[in-house]
Amino acid sequence: MKTFFYVLLGILIVLVIILAVLYFVGRRLQRKQEAQQQQMEAAKQTVSMLIIDKKRMPIKDSGLPQMVIDQTPKLMRRSKLPIVKAKVGPRIMTLISDAAVFDTIPVKKEVRAVVSGIYIMEVKGVRGPLETPKKKKGFFAKMRDKVSGKAKKEAAEAAKSASGKKKGIKG
Numbered sequence: 218m219k220t221f222f223y224v225l226l227g228i229l230i231v232l233v234i235i236l237a238v239l240y241f242v243g244r245r246l247q248r249k250q251e252a253q254q255q256q257m258e259a260a261k262q263t264v265s266m267l268i269i270d271k272k273r274m275p276i277k278d279s280g281l282p283q284m285v286i287d288q289t290p291k292l293m294r295r296s297k298l299p300i301v302k303a304k305v306g307p308r309i310m311t312l313i314s315d316a317a318v319f320d321t322i323p324v325k326k327e328v329r330a331v332v333s334g335i336y337i338m339e340v341k342g343v344r345g346p347l348e349t350p351k352k353k354k355g356f357f358a359k360m361r362d363k364v365s366g367k368a369k370k371e372a373a374e375a376a377k378s379a380s381g382k383k384k385g386i387k388g
Contacts, residue, residue, distance in 0.1 A: 257333040265343065266303040267327050271319065273297040280311045285335065301337060303330075312337050320350045 276286055276293065279300045286294070299319035301312045314322060314337040322328065322340050328347070331339035340347065354362070 257336065257338065261331050261333040261338060263329060264305055264332050265327065265329050266305045268301060268303050268322055268324055269309065270302040271314070271322055271324055272300055273319075274300050279313075281313070281335070310335070315339075321347050323347060 274297055276298055299314040299316055301314045312335050318340050327343045329341045329343050330337050
């Protein structure tokens with residue numbers, strides 16, 4: 218019985234150490250992100266552009282300059298980024314979009330974007346507001362709708378059959 222408590226105590230100590238390390242690493246990463254956000258806010262500018270194409274693709278296939286690809290961390294190179302091809306003035310550029318803004322960017326339309334370097338931070342429509350896409354339903358929400366939809370259909374069919382029987386009797 219004592220060995221069980223010693224093992225449990227050892228596991229508890231290891232978990233506390235892991236949580237402490239994660240806490241301090243998370244705080245350091247959060248400070249770095251805040252500093253980067255401040256730099257981006259300082260360098261942002263508003264640009265009018267015509268969106269040609271937008272896709273989520275790996276950074277290797279994106280068409281970004283090789284210097285940008287070399288500067289990205291190794292783990293980030295495998296993940297897909299929201300890439301936007303746009304005509305900014307006379308030049309066609311490949312830009313990286315913020316994930317939150319990517320869904321609102323219209324294709325083949327002119328927009329006014331807040332850009333910091335090659336990063337699109339915010340998008341506004343030049344001619345009127347932008348269309349907001351419908352939020353996708355999750356798995357459980359779809360299942361709930363299917364179940365409630367079946368119940369509604371059954372109730373509607375029962376009401377039709379009941380009214381049909383009544384009409385048949387009267388007529």
